[in-house]
Amino acid sequence: MSSLTLRNLQKSFGRVDVIRGVDLDVADGEFVVFVGPSGCGKSTLLRMISGLEDVTDGELRIGDRIVNEVQPARRGVAMVFQSYALYPHLNVRDNMGFGLKVRKVPVAERQRRVTEAATLLKLDTLLDRFPRELSGGQRQRVAIGRAIVGHPDVFLFDEPLSNLDAELRVHMRAEIAALHKRLGNTMIYVTHDQVEAMTLADKIVVLRDGRVEQVGSPRELYERPDNIFVAQFIGSPKMNILPASAAGGFGAQPDGTVHVGIRPEHLSLVAPDEGHIVGKVVIAEYTGAATLLHVTLAGGETCLVVVDGEAPEPDAQVGLTAHPKNLHYFDADGLAFGLSRA
């Protein structure tokens, strides 16, 4: 097992800067999730750690070794690809044992490790099947099994669940979490799905345009986002960001507040004359567990509200209240109060 340290890590493709100075510490055995919108550089960062992409500048350390110039196979990492990358002409047994074979691990030892991993992942009955004969979830497990048999220090997952349907994704998510608990390895996981990030991570790294926007536990990111981008990226439905003037009814604001953020689930519906602010329901989306209301405020801003139980019909006038502790205040740069851009 190993820790990981990234210092001012940079990557350019020609004149395009993709990773622009990332600093990050990953503790031994930690489950870290890189999350961000498409094109933010999260997969590139993962591939740099794996060695599949070289480092343009900065320092990459796995354990106490600087690995900038170390070959991928010698970094002690294993990767699970989005496409699974299972060799179609090899059966499950040979796919899982491929790495051991090329490293000339004796046959008996190879078989022992493949069987061990197959048992762990409940693949024992599928060892003679070819990838084309497996379901999406089974393929995913084989890809994880292939990573496990190499006994790596660090596991890298590149959007491993994005090709699965919603139900299977939830199931595999739980399996990966259980696997981490059982193996205790350092794991780095890339996803654009913030629910995956929230449920799996010890620590989330939010990336945008090749930069780290915030690093923290899921709770920290949800409760104390550093800026508007993180505030809106983490949480579903996303946080309402209102101009300070429209949110005046919620109470006193720190000097210099330009935007006020409030999560849809933290707004409460009251009668119009009892609300901090007032608006009109435009759309009501019933989702079963709750109803998502789209409420238009007096200034024309749209505000999302999650309502449990009975919800008003469209065109109804409603009042909205919020507890002051659930309000987030942002300055003109979009930074939360108490923070400043470096």
Next chain:
Amino acid sequence: MTARAERAPWLTLKMREAMEAWIFLSPTLIGFLIFFVGPLIAVVVYSLSEWNLLSQQSTFVGLANYDDALFRNPDFWQVVRNSIVFAIGLVPLNMALALALALALSRRFPGVIFFRTVFFAPVVTSAVAWAIVWKFLLQGEAGFVNQMLAGIGIDGPNWLRHPDWAMVAVILTRVIKMVGLNMILYIAALQAIPRDYEAAARLEGASNWQIFRMIIWPLLGPTTLVIMVITTIGSFKVFDHIYLMTGGGPENGTLVLAFYIYQQGFQFFDVGYASALAMIMFVIVMTLTIVQLALRRRDT
């Protein structure tokens, strides 16, 4: 609204679809019957006859033409041997070179399009122009190739007139002309292999050679089979190249089946015998193709 029962059409939907399919298929089908099945049947019939094109007299002789070719005419077996030597020399060399070029040119780097064009250009070059240029280059002492060899102290033979070297020369020049086609097929196949396979293998510690041998080569299997079949068939059917470069000489050293059939049919006007030879060639090529397909199926 109440549903109104429509009168059933005189053709059911299925029959109408079938009729449309036949209408669209018929031009190709008619062409296939006239230009492929017809001549094929004619060749079978001719091969059972003694038919001289000059005298226009045809007599049914049964299997006599086959008997002549297979058991009486020593030229035939030399021609078969020449064809096999040509195929054995050409097919592996062509495929190995095509694969090597494809591996080098399947990735993106500055100038890659230029190099692909250079290696593919001979495929679309006129066979006549190609033969003229190579005949000139391969001339005895005055030839460019021999002058180059002389520069490094090698006394080159008269390539196209030497009984031992003529076959080598026609094979090499044919490989250079046609390798671009197989190269393109291999490039397409290589580019269809997801890059993640290579990345995964590299992460697991595989060397370049191991990646090629254990991942790339097996995945190229179907393409290799197609290339092997079409190149083998092409090598047995080679005609223009031999006709233009050596005319089958020297001493029948490059006389291959297709050219021999042409000689018998259109120079000696023995259409019956030529047709029997054509049928034998058809059987040889068909057998080779079936064997190759069977071998491939066994491997997978």
